[in-house]
Amino acid sequence: METICFFNTAKAWGGGEKWHFEVSRHLHQNGFDVFVVAHEKSALLEKLIGAQIPCKGIAISNLSFINPFSVRQVYQSLASRKIKTIVMNLSRDVKIAGRMAKKAGIPRIIYRRGSAIPIKNTWFNRYLFKNIITEILANSQATKKTILANNANLFDENNINVIHNGIDTGKTVPQAKKNNILTILTLGRLEYQKNHKFLLHLAVALKKRGLQFLIRIGGDGRLKEQLTKMAITLGVGDYIRFDGFIESPLTYINQADIFVLPSRWEGFGYVLAEAALCKKPIVAFDVSSNPELISHGTSGYLLPKDDVNAFADAIIKLDQQPELREAFGRNGHQFVTEHLDQNQQLQKIQDYLVHA
Known part of the structure; x- marks a missing residue:
């Protein structure tokens, strides 16, 4: 049987690593020959070993593609198996594993792109x-x-396929304890892309309008100290709570009245699918892939990027109309159930990798 190889050398756990783990596990459980190469000190490798998926740990850095020892090590790992397809997630992996896959005669060399x-x-x-x-x-x-x-001729558009990520729509969403105050919640790394500074300015606007609310921010990252100080400086420290790393996203999201996402861009906003699964109304920017997950005026609001006043208007409207919040939540839940079911999406990926 010919092997499908997944090559992902990121140390940290993120969306791409989650995708590689879930897809390789799905194929392995369905009897396909799978081999995964991961960083020797990564969370991905730990999960692969725990799931008993054939794998190998390797040390790769951004400059490994010019290191003869690393190049030879990758080539030997690929050439020693009868691999038909290799899937890579990082540009640095394409530089080394992609080239060595070509040298080893692997016919399908797939770059899985997850960032917009x-x-x-x-x-x-x-x-x-x-x-x-x-x-x-x-x-x-x-x-x-x-x-x-940046280059319309960079690659043949006919060879670019789109398959959305899936979510386990059968997962039980824990009931949350209801608060007396409007809870606005987001979940994401405290990094530039996620644009949490916008939520601090949103808090200022909502405070000026006299709304009683709490903005809860789940996630950790390099900007935590800066954001905490900024909230105090803006006079909204009592309206913002930084909850740190979240172990159980659905349990956390279910504590919200309104889910918000101020990201500057998203390849695929998985947390939007999770919020919809929890039947939460969503407010986000009309950018990148957000319109593929949210229907404006049906399951949430898609607003101009960084428009604080429009965002505040939407929050206040949803606060004043609980029946609208419930309707948005139901509609969002129906969408992810019908279009983003994990089993359905994994089958699409299997068909693409195995039968294409």
Whole structure:
């Protein structure tokens, strides 16, 4: 049986690593020959070992593609198996594993793109996309568009496929304790992309309008200290709670009255699917892949990026109309159940990887 190889050397656990783990586990459980290469000190490798999925730990850095020892090690790992398809998630992995996959004669070299950021039009990228990568798998239409944003001829658009991430729609969502105060909640790393500073300015606007509320921010990151100080400086420290890393996202999200996402961009906003599964109304920006998960005026509001007043208007409207919050929540739940069911999406990925 020919092998499907997944190659992901990120140390940290994120959306791409979650995708690689869930897809490789699904294929392995369904009898396909799977082999996963992960960073030797990564959370992904730990989960693969725990799930008894055939895997190998390796040490790869951003400059490993110019290290002869690393290049040879990757080549030997790939050439020693009868691999038909390799799927990579990081640009640094494409530079080394993609090239070695080509050398080893692997016919399908797939770059799985999960970030809605335009690809730089460098000579090296042009070489990789013209000579190494055979297909691209994107997690949203927005991500697909950004691939060719800086160079329409970078890659054949017909070889870019889109399959959205899935969510376990059968998972039981724990009941949350109701608070007397309006709870506005978000979940995401405290990094530039997630744009949490916007929520601090939103708190200022809501405070001026006399609304009684609490904004809860789940997640950790490099900007935590800066954001905490900024909340105090703006006079909204009592209206903001930083809850740190969240172990159980659905349990956490279910404590919200309204879920908000101020991200500057999202390849695929998985937390939006989770919020919809919890039947929460959503307020987010009309950017990147958000319109693929939220229907404006039906399951939430999609608003101009960084428009504090529009965001505040939407929050107050949802606060004053609990029946609207419930309707948005029901509609969002119906959407993810019908279109983003995990089993359904995993089957699409299986068909793409195995039968294409």
